[in-house]
Amino acid sequence: MHFDVVIIGAGMSGLAAGIRLAYFDKRVCIVEKHYAFGGLNSYYTLGGRKFDVGLHAVTNYAGPERRSAPLSKLLRQLRLTRDDFDLHEQRFSDVQFPGRRLRFTNDISVFTDEVAREFPLEADRFRRLVERVREYDDLLLDAPYRPARPILRDALGDPVLIEMLLCPIMFYGSAEEHDMDFAQFATMFKSMFLEGFARPRDGVRTIIKALVRKFRASGGKLMMRCPVARLETDGRRVVGVTLESGETLTADVLLSSAGYEETMRLCSHDDAPPQNRESGVHEPGRISFVESIAVLDQPPAKLGHEATIVFYNDHETFTYARPDEPVDLRSGIVCCPNNYEGHDDLPEGVFRLTWLADYEPWMQWDGDAYAAAKKRYHDVFLSQGERFISGFRDHVVFTDMFTPRTIHYYTGHCNGAVYGSPRKRRDGRTALENLFICGTDQGFLGIVGAMLSGITIANLHVLARE
Amino acid sequence: MSDQAVRDIILGIIAVVAPDADLSDVKNDARLRDQLELDSMDFLDIVMELRKRYKIEVPKEDYPQLATLDSCVAYLSPKFAAMATA
Numbered sequence: 001m002h003f004d005v006v007i008i009g010a011g012m013s014g015l016a017a018g019i020r021l022a023y024f025d026k027r028v029c030i031v032e033k034h035y036a037f038g039g040l041n042s043y044y045t046l047g048g049r050k051f052d053v054g055l056h057a058v059t060n061y062a063g064p065e066r067r068s069a070p071l072s073k074l075l076r077q078l079r080l081t082r083d084d085f086d087l088h089e090q091r092f093s094d095v096q097f098p099g100r101r102l103r104f105t106n107d108i109s110v111f112t113d114e115v116a117r118e119f120p121l122e123a124d125r126f127r128r129l130v131e132r133v134r135e136y137d138d139l140l141l142d143a144p145y146r147p148a149r150p151i152l153r154d155a156l157g158d159p160v161l162i163e164m165l166l167c168p169i170m171f172y173g174s175a176e177e178h179d180m181d182f183a184q185f186a187t188m189f190k191s192m193f194l195e196g197f198a199r200p201r202d203g204v205r206t207i208i209k210a211l212v213r214k215f216r217a218s219g220g221k222l223m224m225r226c227p228v229a230r231l232e233t234d235g236r237r238v239v240g241v242t243l244e245s246g247e248t249l250t251a252d253v254l255l256s257s258a259g260y261e262e263t264m265r266l267c268s269h270d271d272a273p274p275q276n277r278e279s280g281v282h283e284p285g286r287i288s289f290v291e292s293i294a295v296l297d298q299p300p301a302k303l304g305h306e307a308t309i310v311f312y313n314d315h316e317t318f319t320y321a322r323p324d325e326p327v328d329l330r331s332g333i334v335c336c337p338n339n340y341e342g343h344d345d346l347p348e349g350v351f352r353l354t355w356l357a358d359y360e361p362w363m364q365w366d367g368d369a370y371a372a373a374k375k376r377y378h379d380v381f382l383s384q385g386e387r388f389i390s391g392f393r394d395h396v397v398f399t400d401m402f403t404p405r406t407i408h409y410y411t412g413h414c415n416g417a418v419y420g421s422p423r424k425r426r427d428g429r430t431a432l433e434n435l436f437i438c439g440t441d442q443g444f445l446g447i448v449g450a451m452l453s454g455i456t457i458a459n460l461h462v463l464a465r466e
Numbered sequence: 467m468s469d470q471a472v473r474d475i476i477l478g479i480i481a482v483v484a485p486d487a488d489l490s491d492v493k494n495d496a497r498l499r500d501q502l503e504l505d506s507m508d509f510l511d512i513v514m515e516l517r518k519r520y521k522i523e524v525p526k527e528d529y530p531q532l533a534t535l536d537s538c539v540a541y542l543s544p545k546f547a548a549m550a551t552a
Contacts, residue, residue, distance in 0.1 A: 024514050067486055067503050076484050077507055455507075464510055464526075 002250045003027045003221075005462060006241050008228055009257035011039025011411075012447055013439035015211040017255050017454030019078050022220035024463060029249060030220065031241070033227035033412070037212055039257065040411045040418065040440070041447060043205045047398055049295060049348070052203045053410055054418070056335040056352070057309060059172065059191040060448035061087060061106060061198035069195060070138065070448050077455045084210040088342040090197035090308035095164050097313050102164055106196025119161045129155045134194060136186040138444075141426045141456075148185040163318040168192060168311040170320040171333055171354075173445040175285045175419035177321040184424075184445065191446055197308060199340045207447065228258075231266045237434045238267070253462055257439030257454070259284075259413050259420050260430070267432070285417025286322040288359040288404035292381035295398035296349030296389075300336040303349075303389045310334040310388070320356070327377055328356040334388055348397070351389070353381055359404035359415040374401050413440070428457040436461045467546045472539045475546075476512075479519070480504075483511040494535045516542075520549065 005021050007014045010032035021028045036042050042053040062069030064082060075082065092110070095102040100118055104111035112130065116123035132155070152162045166180075169188045174180040200206035215222065223243075231254070232240035241249040256263040261284050296303070313331040333354040338346050365373055378401055385392030404416030413420055424443030428436040438457040439450055477489055480502065487502040498504055504512075512532060516522040522545050524532065531541035 024518055064486060067484075068505060072486065073505065073507060076486070077511070079482070081485075459507065459510060463514060 001029075001247075003029045004251065005029075005253045005255060005458075006031065006249050006251035007255045007257070007438075008241075008263070009039055009439065010034075010037045010212075010222060010224070011257055011439060012041055012207075012211070012450035013442070013454035013457075014039075014255070014257040015208070015215055015454065016074070016078060016451035017257075017438055017458040018215045018220045019211065019218055020455055020458040021462060022215060022218035023079065025219075026462065028220045029223060029251075030215070031223045031226045031228060031243065031249070033225065034410070035225050036410075037224075038204065038208045038410075040407070040413075041204050041208070041450070042410050043203055043208070046400055049398065050203060050205070051293060051400060052205075053402065053406075055199070055204040055447065056172075056333065056354075057090065057197035058085075058087060058199055058207075058448065059188075059195065059197060059446040061089060061196045066195075070191070070452055071195070074448060074451050074455060078211075078214060078451070080210060080214060084206075086200040086202070086206050087198035088201055088340045090199075091339050091341065092307060093168075093197065093309040093311070094307050095168055095311045097160065097164055097167075097318075098316060100160065100164065104193060106198075108194055111193055115161065119158050122156055122158050122161050125156050126161070130194070133186045133189045136183070136190070138187045138190060140183070141460075143181075143183040143426070146182045147179045148182040149179045151182050152185075160316055163313070163316065165189070166320070167313050167318045167331065168309075170318075171311055171331075173419055174320065175287060175417065175424070175440075176422040177286060178319075181424075184443070187449070188445060191449070197340075199337060199343070201340075201343055201346075203337070204447070211451075228266055230268050231263070231435070232268050233432055236432065238432055252434065254435045255428075255438050255454075255457060255461075256435065257437075259411075259439075260423070260425060260437050260441040261414055261421060262412055263435070263437065264430070283421050283423050284414035285419055285421050286359070286415060287320075287419055288322075288357050288362075288407060288416040289354050289418055290327055290357040290362070290377060290401065290403045291352055291354040292378060293400045293402075294351045294381075294385065294392075294396045296351055296395045297397050298395060299338040299344070299346070299349040300351055300389060301339060303391075303395060305334075305336060305351075305389050306339060307334070308336060308339040323356055323358050326358055326361050326373060327380075328358075329380065329384075331356070332384070349395070351385065351392075353384060357404055359408075359417070362404040363408065363416065370403075370405070374403065377401070411440075419445075428461060467543065467550065469539045469543065472543050472546060473535055475520075476535060476538045476542070479512055479515045483515060484508050492535060497533050498535065498538075499533070520546070522546070522549065 004026040007030045229244045230242040335352040407416035420440035444453040
């Protein structure tokens with residue numbers, strides 16, 4: 001079967017790209033290896049309860065009056081309305097370090113006041129940094145790589161403040177260990193502090209279902225449970241997509257949201273000259289997480305925990321790297337979906353705790369060892385919950401846990417690397433002239449970023465090219 | 467096709483491309499981009515909608531012709547006329 005465009009992956013970026021192309025009358029097919037949509041941002045039902053795989057917060061929340069904000073742009077591009085996403089804003093979130101706390105909401109003045117309270121000498125410098133970030137153009141495709149830490153050390157005086165900024169920002173989107181690209185830092189800072197957090201009342205499924213509905217209504221074709229076995233190339237172009245079922249699709253253009261390295265591994269490279277494989281740049285990500293989820297018998301706010309998200313770190317410096325142990329307990333993220341506006345009447349309370357994890361043991365343990373490790377860290381989780389809610393254990397009525405192995409299962413990312421490779425390809429190009437990367441490894445971040453990634457790559461390499 | 471009809475078609479397209487834009491008082495001779503806060507993504511969409519709905523092609527070098535409502539009418543009227551007689 002021939003299509004104008006074949007897209008690998010029915011996650012946020014693939015679906016958004018698909019909507020653009022199908023709406024403008026391209027023959028588009030999305031092939032997805034799972035039975036479930038969403039990739040990294042998928043959802044599932046367990047014990048009659050609905051859970052999200054990845055979503056803590058939709059970052060980049062901006063109201064309708066902010067017409068040039070990324071969220072407004074993407075709704076226009078996808079011909080969707082705000083009602084389709086049903087977004088509700090956060091109440092407040094905290095960054096907690098030993099003896100320090102920075103609270104923020106979707107109003108930046110709350111955050112600048114908090115920085116002034118906690119770091120009085122930094123107030124002016126921080127305001128100048130905020131203005132610098134505000135002017136930064138997020139959608140630049142050719143910004144050079146500049147490490148953020150030296151720039152932050154020049155801009156701010158107190159090293160603890162720098163750590164307290166990097167902690168939430170790295171947790172929510174850095175594929176790189178220890179430091180990050182300043183462009184990524186600025187984009188994330190905007191999406192979290194100058195825009196903000198929101199959540200659909202029913203979780204990420206609301207957004208995914210809106211995308212799938214729009215894609216189908218625009219005439220796109222979706223093939224579920226269709227893993228790609230191989231991309232057939234002639235060394236210059238992709239000439240065919242062979243599915244594991246044996247069926248072959250052909251397309252003028254291929255967009256892949258499977259990750260750069262993951263996509264290149266699909267290419268039949270017997271016939272591709274080695275220079276087209278870009279040997280030596282194999283650089284899969286190393287950042288992965290475990291997350292424990294507890295269903296509580298009451299909403300967390302009734303138990304005294306009112307923050308929407310808490311980023312915590314138990315030392316003055318924040319270490320963001322693949323840990324030496326299966327789980328790094330020194331820092332973490334707590335997310336309570338109930339603590340978004342308009343979520344009061346959710347039937348049960350949910351408390352999620354996320355830690356950095358070393359992917360290797362989690363990927364390698366066999367069934368029994370894997371189950372034992374989950375149990376071990378589950379017990380740690382139950383005791384850590386006490387830090388936030390007293391008597392935590394007694395309120396837990398149901399639990400689940402995901403690990404790097406789960407992330408690998410849903411995303412196919414090497415190492416279960418949530419944010420993909422540290423090397424982003426912002427213009428989406430690969431060595432093959434009709435194959436482009438969208439999604440995680442293109443480099444726009446978060447849920448809104450993922451959708452904009454699909455839109456941008458579809459616009460740049462298909463729609464604007466004609 | 468009358469100038470007014472072409473004008474209405476353009477405004478109709480903008481209403482689809484940017485439903486959050488205020489179209490109640492669009493000036494004929496001022497740049498649409500500035501009046502309505504349209505960005506380059508929105509402009510690409512105006513061109514794409516012209517192709518989708520009316521099979522009118524606007525090559526990239528002609529995008530500046532779509533800057534104002536007046537210039538849209540001047541540029542697109544012959545194209546709509548050619549389409550009507552085709």
